[in-house]
Amino acid sequence: xxxxxxxxxxxxxxxxxxxxxxxxxxxxxxxxxxxxxxxxxxxxxxxxxxxxxxxxxxxxxxxxxxxxxxxxxxxxxxxxxxxxxxxxxxxxxxxxxxxxxxxxxxxxxxxxxxxxxxxxxxxxxxxxxxxxxxxxxxxxxxxxxxxxxxxxxxxxxxxxxxxxxxxxxxxxxxxxxxxxxxxxxxxxxxxxxxxxxxxxxxxxxxxxxxxxxxxxxxxxxxxxxxxxxxxxxxxxxxxxxxxxxxxxxxxxxxxxxxxxxxxxxxxxxxxxxxxxxxxxxxxxxxxxxxxxxxxxxxxxxxxxxxxxxxxxxxxxxxxxxxxxxxxxxxxxxxxxxxxxxxxxxxxxxxxxxxxxxxxxxxxxxxxxxxxxxxxxxxxxxxxxxxxxxxxxxxxxxxxxxxxxxxxxxxxxxxxxxxxxxxxxxxxxxxxxxxxxxxxxxxxxxxx
Amino acid sequence: xxxxxxxxxxxxxxxxxxxxxxxxxxxxxxxxxxxxxxxxxxxxxxxxxxxxxxxxxxxxxxxxxxxxxxxxxxxxxxxxxxxxxxxxxxxxxxxxxxxxxxxxxxxxxxxxxxxxxxxxxxxxxxxxxxxxxxxxxxxxxxxxxxxxxxxxxxxxxxxxxxxxxxxxxxxxxxxxxxxxxxxxxxxxxxxxxxxxxxxxxxxxxxxxx
Numbered sequence: 001x002x003x004x005x006x007x008x009x010x011x012x013x014x015x016x017x018x019x020x021x022x023x024x025x026x027x028x029x030x031x032x033x034x035x036x037x038x039x040x041x042x043x044x045x046x047x048x049x050x051x052x053x054x055x056x057x058x059x060x061x062x063x064x065x066x067x068x069x070x071x072x073x074x075x076x077x078x079x080x081x082x083x084x085x086x087x088x089x090x091x092x093x094x095x096x097x098x099x100x101x102x103x104x105x106x107x108x109x110x111x112x113x114x115x116x117x118x119x120x121x122x123x124x125x126x127x128x129x130x131x132x133x134x135x136x137x138x139x140x141x142x143x144x145x146x147x148x149x150x151x152x153x154x155x156x157x158x159x160x161x162x163x164x165x166x167x168x169x170x171x172x173x174x175x176x177x178x179x180x181x182x183x184x185x186x187x188x189x190x191x192x193x194x195x196x197x198x199x200x201x202x203x204x205x206x207x208x209x210x211x212x213x214x215x216x217x218x219x220x221x222x223x224x225x226x227x228x229x230x231x232x233x234x235x236x237x238x239x240x241x242x243x244x245x246x247x248x249x250x251x252x253x254x255x256x257x258x259x260x261x262x263x264x265x266x267x268x269x270x271x272x273x274x275x276x277x278x279x280x281x282x283x284x285x286x287x288x289x290x291x292x293x294x295x296x297x298x299x300x301x302x303x304x305x306x307x308x309x310x311x312x313x314x315x316x317x318x319x320x321x322x323x324x325x326x327x328x329x330x331x332x333x334x335x336x337x338x339x340x341x342x343x344x345x346x347x348x349x350x351x352x353x354x355x356x357x358x359x360x361x362x363x364x365x366x367x368x369x370x371x372x373x374x375x376x377x378x379x380x381x382x383x384x385x386x387x388x389x390x391x392x393x394x395x396x397x398x399x400x401x402x403x404x405x406x407x408x409x410x411x412x413x414x415x416x417x418x419x420x421x422x423x424x425x426x427x428x429x430x431x432x433x434x435x436x437x438x439x440x441x442x443x444x445x446x447x
Numbered sequence: 448x449x450x451x452x453x454x455x456x457x458x459x460x461x462x463x464x465x466x467x468x469x470x471x472x473x474x475x476x477x478x479x480x481x482x483x484x485x486x487x488x489x490x491x492x493x494x495x496x497x498x499x500x501x502x503x504x505x506x507x508x509x510x511x512x513x514x515x516x517x518x519x520x521x522x523x524x525x526x527x528x529x530x531x532x533x534x535x536x537x538x539x540x541x542x543x544x545x546x547x548x549x550x551x552x553x554x555x556x557x558x559x560x561x562x563x564x565x566x567x568x569x570x571x572x573x574x575x576x577x578x579x580x581x582x583x584x585x586x587x588x589x590x591x592x593x594x595x596x597x598x599x600x601x602x603x604x605x606x607x608x609x610x611x612x613x614x615x616x617x618x619x620x621x622x623x624x625x626x627x628x629x630x631x632x633x634x635x636x637x638x639x640x641x642x643x644x645x646x647x648x649x650x651x652x653x654x655x656x
Contacts, residue, residue, distance in 0.1 A: 205569040213568070342638075350633035357637050364641035368649070375648065 036245065037269035038253050039229045040123050046157070049164045052126035058170060059130040060235050065140035066095045072138075072231060074239035076251045081106060081187075081224030082290070082321040084250075084309060087231065093211060094139040094221045101211075101219040103136040104196065105228050107148040108180035108187035111291045112343075112434050113323045116255035117225050119267040121154060124229060125161040131228025133171050134235050139221055142173040146225075147192055150179045181447060182436070184292075184347035188395050189214075189222050191349075200447050202349050203395035224321075226255055246272035250308045256322035259288075259433070261329070272319070273306045280326040286333050286411050288433070290320030292340050293400025295407035296333065299326070316407060325433060332426030334415050336433050337408040338363070338370040343435050344401045355398045358389035362405055372422040379416065382409065457521035462596060464514035466605065469590050471507035472554075473609035475500060476583045479576075480616040501561075508558055515551065543593035546585050553582035583613065 041047040047055070062068050073088035094101045105128060109117040121128060128146070136144050148154060158177055165171050178196050180186040186201040193214035195201035214220025223231075230252060234242050243251040250272040259265050261284050270279060280287060280302075287302035289295055295317035297305070305311045309319050327333055345359035365382045368374045386405055389398040409416070418424055478500035491499075519526050526544065530537035532552060535545035560567065560575045587610060591597045597606045628636045 207565065208568050345638060346634050348634040350628075350630035356633040360634055360638035360641050363638065364645050368645055 036253055036271065038233055038245075039120060039127060039226065039255065040269055044123070046123050047126065049126055049161065049168065052124075056127070056130075056233075056236060059133055059232065061134070061137055061172070062235075065138060066092075068134060068138040068231075068235055069095060071234055071239050075230075075234045075242040076239070076249075077227065077230050077234060077242065078250070079224055080226035080230065080254055080321065081109075082293075082318075084319065087223065087227055090211065090221060090223070091135065091138050094141075094219060098219060100141045100143070101139055101221050102143045102145065102196075102215040103132060103139065103141045103221045104144075104178075104192065104215065104223075105132045105146045105175075105225045106187055106189075106192060106222050107146060107225040108192065109149075109321065110182075110184040110187045110347075111293075111321060111323065112184075112436050113259065113288075113291050113325060114257045114321050116257050116267045116322055118149075118151070118154065120226055120229060120255060121148065121158065125158055126165070127229040127232050128225045129161060129165060129171070129175060130232035130235075131223075131225075131230070132175055133173070134232055135221065135223060135228060136173060141221070143218075144173050145176045145178050145196055145215070147178045147180055147187070147196060149182055149186070155179065183349075184344065185349055185395060185397060188397075190395070192222060193220055195447075202351060203393075203397070205394045247306075247308055247310070249310055250319075254307075254319070254322050256307070256324055259323075259325035261326040263328075263432070265434075270307065273308050275304075275306050276324065277303045279307065280324055282326060284326035285329055286327040288323070288325040288327070289317040291323035292344060292404060292433075293396070294318065294320050294323065295403055296327075296337070296411040297407070298411050316403065328432055330427045331430075331432050332370065332415060332424050333408060333412040334366070334370040334419065335424075335426060335429065336431075337404065337412070338366040339431060339435060340433055341366050341401060341405060344397070344404075348397060349395075352393040352398075354389040354392040358385055359398065359401055361385050362389070362401070366405060366408075369416060369419060372419060372424065374419060376420075379409065454523070457517045458523050461514055461517035461521060462594060464510045464517065465590060465594065466596070466602060468507055468510040468514050469586060469609060470605065471503055471510060472583055472586055473613055475504045475507055476579060476613050477616040478503065479579055480613075480620045504558065504561075508554070511551065511554065515547075540593055543589055546589035546592065550582050550586035550589055553578050553585065557582065 041051065042055075069088050069091045072091060073086075077087040078084040079087060079090075107117045107121050107128070109115070132144050132146065136142065146158065148158070155177060162171075162175050162177070166174060180192070180195060181201050183201060185191055185203055186195065188203045189210045190204040190206065191201040193210045194204060196215045197217075208214075210220040210222050212219065214222070230242070246252045253269050253271050255267055255269050256279060257265070257267050258279055260281050262281070268279070276282075276287065276289075282299060282303045284299040284302075286296050286299050289297055289302065289312060295315070297315060297317055301315070305315075307319055307322075307324075312318050327336065341359070342363040345363040348356045348359055350356045362382060362385050365378050365385070368378050369382065382405065386402040390402045391399055393399070415425060478496055482496045482500050515531055519528060519531060524539045526537055526539060530544060530548065532548055534548040534552075535541050537544040537548075556575055557579055560572055564572050587606065591606060596602050
């Protein structure tokens with residue numbers, strides 16, 4: 001439980017941890033397509049099965065595998081777990097020749113700054129469960145699992161929802177709940193497959209990918225829970241409806257976790273292409289886009305950008321799993337980044353040398369850079385080490401961490417100059433970006 | 448009779464390439480032992496050790512190829528093609544040549560699986576790669592057994608030196624494994640070391656602050 005102590009499960013009447021969304025974001029028709037929210041219930045209270053069936057009706061099964069895939073392709077749905085991979089391609093690969101795959105909904109967001117998957121599972125569990133059933137039908141599978149971080153309240157709610165659906169005869173196959181350890185990397189696809197197979201949740205070298213040999217050695221389709229919820233709506237309302245929000249290249253809506261500079265935090269549903277300035281209260285000195293494997297952008301630049309990969313990728317950033325954070329003016333961006341990178345380094349699975357040797361070195365150098373009078377060679381060391389660890393792990397943990405570090409060195413270049421002279425523009429050292437308590441250090445933590 | 452003539456060239460070539468193959472394989476095994484995780488050679492980053500391991504193993508394939516081909520072609524003793532790959536069926540020195548065939552098969556398995564590594568799981572590849580620890584001693588015994596060359600003089604020293612070097616590398620590896628930090632503590636272990644280093648370096652830098 002310690003891992004997400006900073007992000008308790010939202011209670012009734014709340015959208016997310018302790019705060020309502022900002023009035024200018026999320027829940028109304030925002031001019032970028034159909035009325036939002038699509039995924040979240042109309043009123044901010046968890047949707048039970050009756051309410052779900054009243055609003056959406058029963059899941060529209062197609063009666064045979066493959067039939068849904070064309071709609072998903074036409075809708076242009078991409079994975080909402082962060083990688084934005086086209087969903088129909090994963091489905092089509094699984095629906096092809098070969099033994100029936102395992103289908104897993106991935107709700108284990110390890111990112112401490114993100115709580116959109118937890119919120120979705122809490123508020124709209126039946127939409128995710130519909131999506132799991134429909135995806136399983138599309139690939140001809142009857143083995144379905146839902147992978148979530150250890151959380152007794154959420155587990156009970158989902159267990160009750162699954163039982164309720166079974167009683168109503170809604171599901172073709174029963175969904176098994178599997179708990180993930182509270183580790184940053186536990187939701188990584190190969191770690192997920194390892195955990196569900198009964199082993200530790202550790203990333204593996206690829207190949208084989210989970211799609212080739214995943215859970216218990218079987219082909220495994222892993223989809224983020226938000227992706228599955230979108231799929232459940234595409235099955236009902238069609239690709240045209242889905243595309244009525246978002247941009248032509250990046251259609252649909254997405255859930256985003258917003259961290260405002262005043263410390264308020266909330267999960268909102270927004271159309272892709274919404275200006276970042278409509279989501280965050282700006283100006284701010286800098287904006288973190290895409291979470292802790294994401295990138296910092298200068299506030300003035302972020303203010304002009306829409307939330308699309310097309311706009312962000314040229315700047316080395318990405319939408320990712322939809323984390324946006326506006327750095328408060330009284331905090332030092334270097335100190336914030338150093339705290340986060342230290343956390344990321346300690347979350348290394350300890351499997352790959354470049355990661356467990358390199359990331360602590362990078363974290364140490366960044367901590368020095370975040371303090372007064374760092375030694376002059378520290379910045380060059382950081383650049384060199386960043387180059388040495390990128391692309392050299394079983395998973396993308398080193399790459400994502402280096403992306404954050406490099407963006408911080410660029411965006412906070414002026415701040416580095418201040419620190420070189422012993423001063424700092426931050427006036428408070430109170431932490432801003434959420435981090436769990438110190439990770440426990442024990443090999444059993446991965447189970 | 449000791450001069451290299453048309454009739455003895457193949458025989459000499461086979462013996463010479465055999466010795467070079469043994470040396471190369473010994474180096475490859477040592478690098479393979481060192482390359483595992485924390486292995487370092489002075490002045491070489493670990494990926495260079497990996498690169499050297501790979502290049503030398505491909506080079507040894509070349510020498511083993513010539514060694515085997517010249518031995519088969521050489522009319523002095525007749526070795527059937529089947530005896531090259533099937534152990535212990537040779538009419539000439541069936542046991543010692545049989546060991547050579549075993550070593551050849553093992554090395555072939557190692558090389559082919561490494562070339563096709565992208566197409567198999569890491570676990571399978573690793574399991575097969577452990578055969579290297581069997582291939583090398585078999586090759587050494589094959590060399591000592593089938594040729595009197597390695598049993599005396601300078602070449603005996605080469606054989607003993609190779610065996611010692613590989614044994615030392617192996618012992619180092621076992622000792623390193625005993626010192627190994629558990630997986631979950633590795634990053635924190637490095638972090639603590641880094642903090643001590645930074646602290647010392649800053650103090651040496653003139654006590655900044």
